Amino acid sequence: MKVAKIVLLGAGNVAVHLAGALSSAGCRIVQVYSRTLASAQSLAAEVNAEPITDLGAIDSSADVFLFALNDSGLESIINQISFSGQLALHTSGSMPMDVFNGKALRYGVLYPLQTFSRFRPVDFKSTPFFVEANSAEDLLVVEALALRLSPKVIHADSFRRKQLHLSAVFANNFVNHLYVISAQLLEKSGFLFDVLKPLILETAMKAIELDNPATAQTGPAARNNREVMNDHIEMLASNPDWQNLYTFVSNSIVKMLHEKADNL
Amino acid sequence: MKVAKIVLLGAGNVAVHLAGALSSAGCRIVQVYSRTLASAQSLAAEVNAEPITDLGAIDSSADVFLFALNDSGLESIINQISFSGQLALHTSGSMPMDVFNGKALRYGVLYPLQTFSRFRPVDFKSTPFFVEANSAEDLLVVEALALRLSPKVIHADSFRRKQLHLSAVFANNFVNHLYVISAQLLEKSGFLFDVLKPLILETAMKAIELDNPATAQTGPAARNNREVMNDHIEMLASNPDWQNLYTFVSNSIVKMLHEKADNL
Numbered sequence: 149m150k151v152a153k154i155v156l157l158g159a160g161n162v163a164v165h166l167a168g169a170l171s172s173a174g175c176r177i178v179q180v181y182s183r184t185l186a187s188a189q190s191l192a193a194e195v196n197a198e199p200i201t202d203l204g205a206i207d208s209s210a211d212v213f214l215f216a217l218n219d220s221g222l223e224s225i226i227n228q229i230s231f232s233g234q235l236a237l238h239t240s241g242s243m244p245m246d247v248f249n250g251k252a253l254r255y256g257v258l259y260p261l262q263t264f265s266r267f268r269p270v271d272f273k274s275t276p277f278f279v280e281a282n283s284a285e286d287l288l289v290v291e292a293l294a295l296r297l298s299p300k301v302i303h304a305d306s307f308r309r310k311q312l313h314l315s316a317v318f319a320n321n322f323v324n325h326l327y328v329i330s331a332q333l334l335e336k337s338g339f340l341f342d343v344l345k346p347l348i349l350e351t352a353m354k355a356i357e358l359d360n361p362a363t364a365q366t367g368p369a370a371r372n373n374r375e376v377m378n379d380h381i382e383m384l385a386s387n388p389d390w391q392n393l394y395t396f397v398s399n400s401i402v403k404m405l406h407e408k409a410d411n412l
Numbered sequence: 413m414k415v416a417k418i419v420l421l422g423a424g425n426v427a428v429h430l431a432g433a434l435s436s437a438g439c440r441i442v443q444v445y446s447r448t449l450a451s452a453q454s455l456a457a458e459v460n461a462e463p464i465t466d467l468g469a470i471d472s473s474a475d476v477f478l479f480a481l482n483d484s485g486l487e488s489i490i491n492q493i494s495f496s497g498q499l500a501l502h503t504s505g506s507m508p509m510d511v512f513n514g515k516a517l518r519y520g521v522l523y524p525l526q527t528f529s530r531f532r533p534v535d536f537k538s539t540p541f542f543v544e545a546n547s548a549e550d551l552l553v554v555e556a557l558a559l560r561l562s563p564k565v566i567h568a569d570s571f572r573r574k575q576l577h578l579s580a581v582f583a584n585n586f587v588n589h590l591y592v593i594s595a596q597l598l599e600k601s602g603f604l605f606d607v608l609k610p611l612i613l614e615t616a617m618k619a620i621e622l623d624n625p626a627t628a629q630t631g632p633a634a635r636n637n638r639e640v641m642n643d644h645i646e647m648l649a650s651n652p653d654w655q656n657l658y659t660f661v662s663n664s665i666v667k668m669l670h671e672k673a674d675n676l
Contacts, residue, residue, distance in 0.1 A: 219637055242632070262611055263614055265627075268621070312601055315594040322590050322661045324629050326586050326587050326590070329582050330582035344525070344579065348616050348620060349620060350527055351588055366528075366588075370585065371483075396657060401589050
């Protein structure tokens, strides 16, 4: 089946980037739904689609209803739609495929494992897409759709996708939070965030190229250097949360590297 | 003053990369000291220097004694050396310059803000070097030495360098630990670490190019989505440490993004 017509539900970061990529890949976005007209209009204009804010106006002649919405809004939007044979897909890492069960007849998931920001282009060609569907036929359809965007298309059921999403929370959300703390500490010391950039990039590149981040672990906790760690904890005295976070992550590193070694 | 002759103390990752870069930049490493002969020999051979394991054999005609040692070993090695006018430099982020006070007459610090792995080339040209010395004259010498390796040479006293190092612990050591946890979670779900690599790289690139990692924060905690967070905490039940870490970092994100917003 050739996917010709897609209704896109959502106008956030994921929706914006998927809309552009799908359009460029020869799919036709016929409508963009958003609760706020301005968002629907702005994205619809980019891909030459009709903006809608009323789910009753959804184009039932579309082949795919693609839900690129926040997890918390997904279920309520699904509940307001009358499905009539369209393939319903969502793009969430943590929501089970069965969120469509009993509502749509044909459904599945198209989950891009990537982080999306509004004004930053996404390299879809390197982004892995995790796909799932409630029938073997539709799995092929989702797969074909994903392959238009990236050569990296991988089957994953909802449980494994959820585990994947959890590991992405550590590798992306939590890592970024550490960047934020690091930048704020740096600001206090009067240096620009610029000075940290080569370190941030190299830390990522090492994990990627060494293929096992455990071999790249360095620092006071990796050396179990209590003196430096205690010094750092003292320096964080004005922020007990960061102090606790420092202690907690350091202990986790010490435990991983030193207690394991003790057991050998 | 032209730095002609350097004795390098240490043969670990920092020493290995500095030795190569300094040699390429026209400095002469005359000796490499390490406690273990094999390490001293191996690095000395690379830069055509004399390997030594006895601090009494140190070449006192050298211009610079460059200490690229673990923080914990630094002081005891310094105490075993007779200085006679050489410029003593260490490369540590956390040790004060004054570790040389009362021992050497001329001393300072040459701290490259970067992470070093044995078998991975380091791009020194993009690495910022933080320099300090106990006299204005020698600050120029350290600066000139650093400029041979990188155009990014910045003055920083011991206190500011220590703050810098602390922020690097968050951006490098702690980030890498999160990569390790992420990789282990992924392994459990049967996927290869490969699938996370585009996300890890993009997370770093976003922080770097958006110039403010706070604007790039996404995920369940950033959206304060308790349902997904509780789900994740449940999935981590077999590892209470990671469970605590998840809760702790998530709360820190929620606090940073939502409690601030509440105060507006």
